[in-house]
Amino acid sequence: MNKNRDLLNSSLLTQSFDADLSREDQLEDAKRIARQYSRLENSISILSDMNAGRSYIYYSKFAQEFGFSAEEAVIDSIWEDELLRMIHPEDLQRKYRIELQFFSLLKTIPKEERMNYEVITKLSAQPPNGETIQLQHRLLYINSTVQSCVWLALCLYKKIHSHPIFNTPEAVIINKSTGEVIDCNQLWFKDLLSSREKEILNLMKHGYRSKEISGKLSLSVHTVNRHRQNIFHKLNVNNVMEACRIASGAGLL
Template identity: 60%
Template structure:
């Protein structure tokens, strides 16, 4: 995860939704081609749950991290342009020597009218206890401070750090510190990713 790389495996679902077999590795943790096919409401839900999941993992003992998974039901456009139901699971599978998260696994499975899969908003689940972790939407919206949102909004409109500093009455160093905090909190590496994630999750 620190290296910002993803390794892709294409199976029958990829064929069903019309994903062409291209790179086996991408320099991003975001699977843009797939995510572009997810229903906007479900994409927002997916992003929020995943951010909350990683916040949770950062707050607990390393030995307990593998006890948790994210399970989400997604509407994804298939090759005919129709939405089909896919179950997405995010699983933590390893950390680096310094304790930081190193590897996670995303699994996508078809849902064939299984009534037992009734988690309409998705959930973070402790697979040992079966406990569903309650997620608070407002707490997620507040992941960025009001000042960070203000800075990101100006970045989105093409303002440079110097212009933002003048407009908000801040030093350039302070603006740049806000930028780095935004990138870190949203788990992104550049402005385009930050704006896309913030818009997709409803932060902006």
């Protein structure tokens, strides 16, 4: 399995979801949204529930080109592997890489702003008939929990037509509220941590405790602990393991 996909699995599925009585209603609303996207955009629409590790798939007429005949399906995975197996391997690597960066970005911003962002990726796919199809893939997280866990994700696969007006970028993150396009190779959050914070986080990653880090870097324990708290705050995490996972995925380490 791909390293970036492993990191995504670990990051998304190990979040601390608490019980929420209103969550079932929100899930049903999200299903209706996913179903409508499929019909209106003639796309394959996939709603993934990170808490349950389950996805709800809605197939449009376009899905028949991939050999899918059902209108809807439920799978016990957040990965639509039956479709992903048809994607060109290099495109799949790029897709996983930018999605990991996207998740890392979302962890650093308030949950009420997360729906402003989405990922658009261009993919080549080869259905069973052997004819290569160009796809536009969109990913957006449409719901977070009270605890700020990223909960529901919506993926849309849509056929790209050959006319120039349908050009799709290779892989970008977009802020829909401002129109800002964030190139995946120039993400601003790569500068989120200072060089000292990166240095301390790297030592934490290798098992050093605050007292050991203070001696190694000639800093007071108080200063090291302050940097530690700043790192956790900036990455929106609660422990070293999660901080290292998010920082590695975002290219900070």
